[in-house]
Amino acid sequence: MSNMNGILLLLLFRGMLSSSTQTIDERYQKAKTALEYVERVRTSSCNGGTEETLPVSFDHRIWAEYAHVAIKMANLLTKIVITNSNKLDTTEKFLFDLVRNNVDNDSPIFGSAIAVEEWVYPKFKTFCPYSYKKKGVFAHDISLNYNYLSNATEWYHTLRFKNWTSARVSVNEVTYRHNSTSHSAKKLIYQPMSVMEYGHWTAPYYDCGGGDIWMVTYSSPIFGFKPNNIPFFRGIATIDIELTNIDINQCDLEDNPTRTTSSSVDVFRGTHNCPLSTTCVPILGQGFIRGAYKCVCSVGYYFPDISASVKSYNGSSIEEALANATSITQFQCKKCAEGCETCIDDSPCLYSFVLPIRVALLVLVVILFASVICLSAGISIFRNTRAIKSASPLFLHFMAVGSALMCTSTLFTYPEPTWATCVSAMWTEHIGFALAYGALLLKTWRISAIFTVKSAKKLNLSDRKLARGFIPIVLFATIFLAVWTGVGKPEVIWSKTSSDLKFKSCDYGFWEYIAIVVEFCFLLWGVYLCYIVRKAPSHFNESKYITWSIYNNVILGTFMIIIERFIAFQRGPDIIYLCRWIHLQVAVTGMLTLICIPKFYAIVSKKKDDAINNDNFTITGRTVGPMVSAPTDVFEAGKPLRDVSTQTESCLIKVCNSTTDNFKLPLPAN
Incomplete structure (x- = not known):
């Protein structure tokens, strides 16, 4: 490769690393051009010389131990120069032995040289013994065919033109041997010392004609003394590190x-x-x-x-x-296919919805929702009939509203979940449960309160007063859901089926299990109330149907929750949606069917109500004999029983009094 190519390349890359004004694109383009140059040098022939350089930089600290080889050799030669009137007055063989010794091992040192100023080596004007590895160790004087004093040789001229007057000078005290029995007088020897900072690492260059390789050289100065012990430059000692084993890393x-x-x-x-x-x-x-x-x-x-x-x-x-x-x-x-983080082929990673199943279930949910709306309208239309009035229309409306909300929660779970749909489904499901089953349990509690009362005192539990029981139930549900939303922070996560297909699901954390436990305990309280009123007389067998509704939700609802959490999630979102639809049928369809269908059937068939033990007494404590414009009090039906009890008590008191006076029991008048 001609010297002109090296000069052009040097001009192109000058300041490549140090310039802060160059843009990233400019440096990138220059680096690309440098790589092309490296490739051309590798694949073409060259002429002798070392002018082909690349101004790139390494972290030279990793080669510090090899640089010390050159430093020690430079300091040794400095001693020879100082003691010989600034001349390298030693044998040629000794100098060749020095450079050969530096490369004759398994270290990364490829070559070593000694180069001195003109006539510093007394035998020749220029002298540069150089040793290098090439299927063995070779050594020769490269000054015969190579002008190392040229300004193009960075490894030499960079140190040649430095000012070394302030170089470190050491003082050695030496006592030579005088004869076979004694020493001579002590002698102080002053010597300039080369250290790591004085040396110079070259940019990578192509050693054409030497090793024909890319290398980097460390040069350490050899000093002499001017009068008054002022150091000055006499030559250099070098070691070459081969870049053949240094990888060019082009990656980011x-x-x-x-x-x-x-x-x-x-x-x-x-x-x-x-x-x-x-x-x-x-x-x-x-x-x-x-x-x-x-x-x-x-x-x-x-x-x-x-x-x-x-x-x-x-x-x-x-x-x-x-x-x-x-x-x-x-x-x-x-x-990769959509949703795949990693893959080895085009296999799908996302679960694909089975639309026929989901659409069919969605249609059934919409039909159920519409049926609940129609049911609520029917309750309003027939609110003055015996069948509806005896069951408290207000509470039937609460049940319908709660059921509609639970249907809405299933509608929210139909599309792919987002944070908004997850939170909406959570709120509508649990508020709906609180309204629907709160109404059911409050009705049951009123029955238990009526038929377990042990006092003759009037117990007023009208619909309006009983409805106040919704306040703590709904308030507790609202506060719990607000804390759950703010603290629990529901989020959308990726779940996997048993076949490693991913799908999005709502993650409610442990708060969901707290809600399940609270609702389960609420239903257990309902089971207890059902046990209390198991023998209570009821109109249209409502007490029995309420009991069945609560039992169904406790048993079947719990079973569906377990199936959904531990089995359905392994099968994918379609099975999860199916389980939630079945759970909806248990919680809503089953409850409304048992509570409302018998009443509407009685209305349609126009059959009279058949009460148990008392034709005028119902499960709600209402009188449903001859229809009146307003409901009587819940204890009006028990008034005849209380009158009989009062008369019996008065008779017993009279008996006790007469026994005390006459020891005779008077016969009653009637």
Whole structure:
């Protein structure tokens, strides 16, 4: 390669690392051009010299121990120069032995040289013994064919023109041997000392004609003394580090954050040509060449040839294709199926909804919702009939509203969940439960209160007063849901089926289980109330139907919750939706069917109510004999029984009094 190429390259990259005004794009383009130059040098012949340089930088600290070899050799030669009137007056063989000794081992040192100023070595005007490895160790004087004093030789002229007058000077006290029995007088020896900071690391250069390799050189100055012990430059001692084993890392810095500085040239970072669907991974051990990387498929992509043993593209192949102006579309990876974080082929990762099942269930839920609305309208229309009035229309409306809300919660779970639909489903389900089953349990509690009273005192439990019982129930549910929403923070998460298909689901955390336990305890209280009123007389067998409704929800509802949590989630969202639909039928359809259908059947068939033990007494404590415009008090039906009880008590008192006076029991008048 001609010297002109090296000069042009040097001008192109001058300040490549130190300039803060260059843009990233400019540095990127210059680095790409440098790689092309490295490739041309590798594949073409060259002339002798070391002018072909690349101004790139390494972390030289990793080679500090090898640099000390040059420093020690420089200090040794400085001693010889100082003691010989600033001349390197020693044998040629000794100097060749020095440089050969530096490379005759397994260290990364490729070569070593001693170069001095003109006539410093007395035998020749210029002298530069150089030893290097090349299938053995070779040594020769390169000054015969190479002008190392040229300003183009960075490894020499950089130190040659420095001001060394302030270089460190050490003082040694030496006592030589005088004869076989004694020492001579002590002698002070002043000597300039080379240290690591005085040396110079060159930019990488191509050693053409020497080792024909890319290398970097550390030069350490050899000093002499001017009068008054002022140090000045006499030559250099060098070691060469071969870059053949140094990898050019073209990958992005963020791709390999744990990289080691010893095996990378940072200036070439980001110069790879991997397509966007791939990620650059450096291939270590390739040496100082371009294209020492591979392009592996990025996360979310897969290698097109799934049967290939090596699922990556070689960087050298991509570089060659670009050099030949060939398209690199054949080096692309394919995108994974939707929802896949990683994949090896185009297999799906997301669960696909079975629309016929979901749509059919949705239609049934809508029909149920419409039926609840019609039921509420029917209650309003027939509110003055014996069948509806005896069951408290106000509470039947509460049950209808709660059932409609529970239907709405199932509607919210139909589409793919979002945070809004998850929270909406949570609120409508639990508020609906509080209204529907709160009304049912309050009605049952009123029955138990009437038939377990032990006092003759009037017990006033009208619908309006009983409705106040909704306040603590709904208030507790509202506060609980508000805290759940604010603290529990429901969120949408990815779940997996047993076949590893992902789907979105609502994650309510442990708060959901707290809600289930609270509602279960609420229903257990209902079971207790049902047990108390099991023998109470009721109109249209309402007490029995309420009991069945609560038992159904406790047993079947609990069973469906267990199925949904532990089995349905393994099968996917369609089975989950089916379980929730079945649960809805248990909680809503079953309850409304048992409570309301017998009443509307009686209305339609126009049959008279058949009460148990008392034709005028109902489960709600209402009189339903001859219809009146307003309901009587809940204890009006028990008034005849209380009158009989009062008369009996008065008679017993009279008996006791007469017994005390006459010891005779008077006969009653009637």
